[in-house]
Amino acid sequence: MKVSASNVLPKNKIKRTKGERAFDFVNVSIMVFWAIVSVYPFWYILVMSFNTGADAATGPIWFFPREFTLENYAYVLQYDRLHSAFIVTVLRCLIGPAISVIVCMLAAFTLSKRFLPGRKTLLFFFMIPMFIGGTIISNYVVMANFGLLNNFLVYILPGAFGFFTMIIMRTHIEQLPDELQESAMMDGAGYVRIFFQMILPLSMPVIAAFAFFAVVGNWLDYYTNLLYVTDRNLSTLQFVLYEIINRAEATQLIDFTSTSSASQRRLMSMQNNTVPTPEVIKMTVMVVVTFPLLFVYPFFQKYFVKGMLTGAVKA
Template sequence: MRVRANKIKRTAGERSFDFFNALIMVIWALTAIYPFWYILVMSFNTGADAASGPIWFFPRVFTLENYAFVFQYDRLHSAFIVTTLRCIIGPVLSVIVTMLAAFALSKRFLPGRKTILFFFMIPMFIGGTIISNYVVISKLDLINNFLVYVLPGAFGFFSMVIMRTHIEELPAELQESAFIDGAGYFRIFAQIIFPLCMPVVAAFAFFAVVGNWLDYYTNLIYVTDRSLSTLQFVLYEIINRAEANTVIDFTKTSGAAARRLMAQKNNTVPTPEVIKMTVMVVVTFPLLFVYPFFQKYFVKGMLTGAVKA
């Protein structure tokens, strides 16, 4: 004999609410996604055709010439290398420095612990001006230095507080048993604390990667050496030139020049507008590959300390 489960009968009002709620969420999601889709579509459309009328959902005249011209821009390759190195060295240094500070400040017997926390907290509420920051960076000899990309952001107080909270929630018996076995602080940190903090470390490492990848302000203020330009700064320059309708020289070799003449013959020369869209795709596309590897750590890492037992 089959026993049918009793289901709670939903009212018409509840079903209507769920329907309209789902509809609003779908419309909201499409509204957020469409600008990115529009940029992608424009980057694959010929400049002449894009100038003739608006493009909504799919390229009218598909082409890869936009990407061919953008990748011929000589500074783009060096900028990609600089940005990649920055996104590797910066987050690694930031995680190490912040985790060491969090581990030390999690010890309640640390002399001057409250005073140290107080001084670390001051920059959260009182920030320096552009001039004062520039003077400090200049005195540290970081102007036109690659280290200006990684050293100023090596420590974050908010990240340290979250990591310290996570360390304090770990069972104290783990560290006590390690001390009994003869382990020192560095060994406890490397073999016990750090592995157990991987969710919060991964979450903040991703934030550091995104912050380093998308930052152009540091390059704009502190770096004039063109060999140290980042991708975002190159994008900033290209957009400014495109908006000013200036010509960007993407042709540095005879082969590229021949390719440009062929593109002119076929009426596929990129316009400033499609160049701008193409560079946006090139700069932001790598983050789409990085995000899925860190997504599973976000909820656990960011909610650390939010609920107390």
């Protein structure tokens, strides 16, 4: 006996009203519109980075490059200090978040013990820097006294501990069943073994979420390099890219010193098509800065919601 499609599919389908269909259409249209509005600025930056600077100065570019070129990326990537700065930044993004996660997790595990003497006092003193921060001069004096000027550790130690991160991790640890640690202690496990073999594996969503935040913060930071590091061998990628933008703007200023009117400056820019303008250099630098993070983000995305929620609600 053959089974027809009419015998398998339900005969009484739920019919949707015109109002429901209209609501879905409007809802989807709004979501598509906001998606385009959110994505288009990134697309515009990418398009500008692949367009010649002289052509970009003649008028706005909307969807695709009018004059495609790779000279902008060649101009940025040929900078002699870029490769060493990239290595320094990668080491900073690997070592810094790892130390930060370990320090915050150790502090969170310790402060999750309610029998700890002076627990509330420690929390109070850890909370003070969240509301009272030092000035640039005072921070510089502290870095100088600790010997962190022109030292790679200036990228690691000042951001090793974060009170907010520690509080979320502590709340997550407190939400774990106490019976797990009690049973482990009855089997002879100490606090060190409980921390590394029980607490850390159960806290991976929280660790992954905050590790990614730390990686992004270390990757995008150039302020530390600007204030505390003058050794060119310790320059970070963001600081070198900042120098490239300044150099491009300075070069344009020197080249256009002899011209006074806007029409003369635009004519000179159109005649020199091979030299990228500061505008397209900025767009190219933005792409170089954000491109590596686009590959890291998908590996951590699944941990964000779970990691933030597990430690955000106090039991």
